[in-house]
Amino acid sequence: MTAFWIVATLLIAGTLLLLLRPLVRRHTRAASVSRKATNIAVYRDQLRELEQDYAAGTVNREGYEETRREIERRLLEDVRDADETPHSGAAGRNAAVVIGAAVPVIAFALYFAVGSFESLLPGRPGAGAEQASHSISEEQIRELTGRLAARLEQEPDNIEGWVMLGRSYAALGEFDKAARAYGTAVARAGNDAALLADYADALAMAQGRSLQGEPEKIVQRALAIDPQNVKALALAGTAAFDRKDYAIAVKYWERILEVAPENSEFAQSVRSSIAEAQHLAQQAGATPAAGTGAKKPAEPASTSAAKAVSGVVQVAPALASRVSPGDTVFVYARAVEGPRMPLAIVRAQAKDLPLKFTLDDRSAMTEAMKLSAQERVVVGARISKGGNATPQPGDLEGVSGPVVVGASGVTVVIDAETK
Template identity: 40%
Template sequence: MRMPRSRSMNWIDRRLPVCCRGDSGMELNIFVVVGVVLLLVVLGAILVPLLRRPEEEGAGGSQSQRALNLLVLRDQLADLERDLKEGRIAEAAYRQAREELERRALDHVAEAPRQASAGGRQTLLALALMIGVPVTVGALYWTLGVPASVAPASQVAAPQDGEHSLSQEQILAMVERLALRLQENPSDGAGWLMLARSYAVLGRYPESAAAFSRALGMLPPDAQHYADFADIVAMTQSKRLAGEPEKLVRRALEIDPQNIKALALSGTIAFDRQDYSQAISEWRKVLERLPAQSPVAAGIQGSIRDAENRMAIAGQQNAAPLVSKDEVPAAVARVEGIIELDPALRASIKPDDTLFVFARAVDGPKMPVAMLRARAGELPLRFKLDDSMSMAPQFKLSSVAQVVVGARVSKSGDALARPGDFEGLSVPVPVGAGNVKIVIKSTVR
């Protein structure tokens, strides 16, 4: 479940100035320079995966840029260490600058989930997109003591993939150091939040949930934090959102009824209960808050279609009930016609394949208002649809004025459309039409 956010990022010249050497204003300059670098790293890690579909995302480009960003970060931190060693900065000022950098890192990381918080249904439990930054970036701030000497970033043309990247062992060590630091300073709510997300990236969900619980007890109420916590608790119980995760989602929506991730998860909770009407309603709210061309929006739309299809089979009423100003008298509420098969498809269809003929409203949900079942071997088939073939008492052919009539040959026998099925659709026709012709000629993708 699944994200409205700014999708642009100005490129920052990596040839950043070194920190000022004088005492006056030196700490502020250190903060500004490294803060900009940290912001670049955070935004790069978040926006690149979100803005590119997987097939469009080159494996090498993002890895190289991340390596370059880490190189710049190490260079700036090395300058700070060098200033301390050469006596240009006092120990107290050094510690203060270092602590401020760490705090800024946590502030940036805390913003990351908000920028990535609208996952599609595949995202809904998978919204690990929102927690992928902290381990790589945040752990650096907490653990780098004296960085290895590196060449100035301006001398690096194109670092090879893998250079300057962190090994799994290094990441684990950094996270453990963060945990130890929090034992010494257990009142650091932002630190516990950071640790929770880091554990989540490592797949250590019980520990992540425990850290989230500590963080939420210290930080001001935040809908995004509760939605993230719900996601993690669900991972500890086989990805099920029932129970405690659902309570956390409800709490998130109490704080912010517009929170995208909470709405998306709420839709998944309804879907899992087979309350497809409610699921569709929640996911439509998510769509209203996403850019139309967003890959996440496409995922949400797919989830809505899935719910509509399942609702059609279950005979439930859609979240947006269809009310027609031109209801047709039941006595004339019928549609008749003939269904033919494109000769090019004859070799691909077996006589015992299932044939579904259905009518659905032109303006409204995809749930059929009438449906009949036959065999593909009966083609060409003359058909008649009426109120006796409705899927639900409140959802009949006589309740609408215009319909699209469709015919689908199902290889699986399932009324839900599957890739490899064959179908054909009519143009919109008025209820009462008696000469509708449908040719099955397209393949469901």
């Protein structure tokens, strides 16, 4: 449900821009609605940029939260000031105040516009936002969405409104409606790569989380317009991954790394997906893509085993009922001391539990950090509903104690929830 709450201010931005406008009339438009609509648009852009910076790793969580709260505070002050502007008709002013009153309870979610890039990798969608206190009901959000949809019947050429409606329906889980809204926006906007990527994502969700067919064609259309569009690259890689064309998936995702900050969480998530695609390609006997995926000469079996850790992942009986067959399982090894970034990671599905695993340098995330360079490691396993490589609240996890590299028969029990 986190994604649902992230959408709230797209709704409020849309409804304030599209619904307040006809309520405050004549001479008050220039003084109140114009100022309010302008400020909301400005603050929405600021929060979109903030979310991009956070996703890219240039802003940490503390700085992100502090800046977001400050932007929300300024938005609330400006909206309240605008609502207090005199000389407006009583009916128009009162109606505007009623609609504007929704701002305090959903301003926290203004940063929806970009969303979590990690959700675009295999197993998407995920919800990258932190949990928040929810003081507005889903029914109220649905009502606002309905008002926005009704307004667009009167303003069918309002492209921004259709985009907002598409995002709103997507967050509510109504992907058929989201796809139709995005399709309407695409028909009017023409060649907009970002919009096409959003449209493809909604279509994929509407057809059972599959990018095959029309969604993938739309993704390729987006890349023809903007070859560096990150969302389109992520979706294209996911489409290739889903059809087991791992080398092609690696090529798309490596293009993302050309523009992503090297040490950001986002880049780490992309590398994790690349490593998994390379590992699966090697298991299938294919040669991974060039670059970070170049295949190395095979080592003698005895040498390879001495540099690996193998074992089995199990789920504690108390948590078994919370696991679905389609959930994603990440198994990783990290150093006992030092950076917590995984040295090696593999990906599987919960339907395969109890899961036998082998971690070695073939599943390394980077050339600079390898399992074979360690004497001891900690092995962990995590079950993700959304398929995010980055841990999220609500994931299920378990870790071993320190084990010697070369150990076999390691047992990892998933027995805790990520907080």
